[in-house]
Amino acid sequence: MPPRARSAWTKTLGLLALILLGALAAGLLIGQAWPVLTAAALGVVAWHYWRLRRVLLRLTSRQRIPPADGNGVWNELDRLLHRSQDDTRSRKRRLVEMLRAYRAAAAALPDAVIVLERNSQRVQWFNEASSGLLGLQYPGDLGASLGDRLRPLPIAHWLASGRHAEPLLDVPSPLDPAMRLSMRLIPYSEELWLLVARDVSKIMHLEQVRRDFVANVSHELRTPLTVVHGYLDMLDPTEQPEWAPILEEMRRQSQRMTQLVEDLLTLSRLEAQDTISDESVGMGSMLATLKREAEALSQGRHTVTIDDRAALDLWGSTRELHSAFSNLVANAVRYTPAGGSIVIRFARADGGVALSVTDSGYGIPAAHLPRITERFYRVSTSRSRELGGTGLGLAIVKHVLQLHQARLEIESEVGRGSTFTCHFSADRAHPRDGDNIGAGRERTHKQSIG
């Protein structure tokens, strides 16, 4: 027991003893010892009950207990209760101040921040920016279901699907379709979600400017390159034999630039698309074309094998899929030394269907794999350039596959070779009905390029 409480107890017990002794002495004096003692004891008990009642009343009516300055247990209890009430008050004040500061910070954010109930999607709180970006009104929209409030928009669909792991990129704002938003849903407790929406119009605009710039530059370069290429072809090295190696190098470089421009234009075209024409892609003839191309590139240095096991065709764009697959095949030829083998396989896999290109070439160190599909990312720049690579092949593959809701998987071992696999979902495949490239039913798939 702390010393203060101990001394209060001693004083209270001492006072009790004093009262009882006094009562006993007075009782003995008047010859009525027991009645006086009993009356004194009852008086003490009554006083204690009265103090107990007072504390109880003050606590139940949430009254503030005044600081006591006397001795004894009751005063000590009053003092302790007063102190604990003080502590609670100042803690509450601090918490309220902290909460205010957090809310002020969240309110000052340029991004819309909305606290949502997880199941009902009811809005519990939102900051000022939510009004400017999503059109929420205070206080009318408090308690409203955000899904209902934003119903015609893809946001509502995204909220309903609960796929919070995937952010929603580049959606129109309900206030102004020209304003583009990116949204994230963050589950931060069992019951609550945080929805954060950011205005990405400027970033999207800059991205569009960049795309247009690349597309325009590539387009503008095409004509002069064709002219240079044409004149180079007209020059006959036999007329000036000492110029022959220079002419050969100039032809090689202009060929490389032409290929670079073509690849940049292909990428620009793919980036500008968010839907893909959906025709039946005859995989029999596709595989035969890929084999022919591989053999032409290889010029007998590799063995090229086709392993066609699926007996399926694909829905998609023949032109774009051919561009993706032939990039993989060209890479296999390019990065496999003479004498190596290349296998192009089309088979059912993972509940869908997959086209894979396996080579027995140089392979790719694991550290490079995460970035290998970025534009101009190369494991060895000199080797890629020497072998005629543009650094854009795998970026094209990635874009084409995204447009087909497919994914690229790369397995590679340095010195042993690589396998690049394009996985398509089952609804992209259909039974083979002859090689009807370009024919077939029209289907439409929508996919935004992320």
Ligand code: ADP
């Ligand atoms: P590039 O035109 O340089 O081949 P890509 O985008 O097609 O550009 O490929 C990027 C890089 O990935 C290449 O520079 C090369 O280093 C590596 N790579 C691609 N395919 C293969 C492969 N089959 N074997 C080994 N390395 C490869």
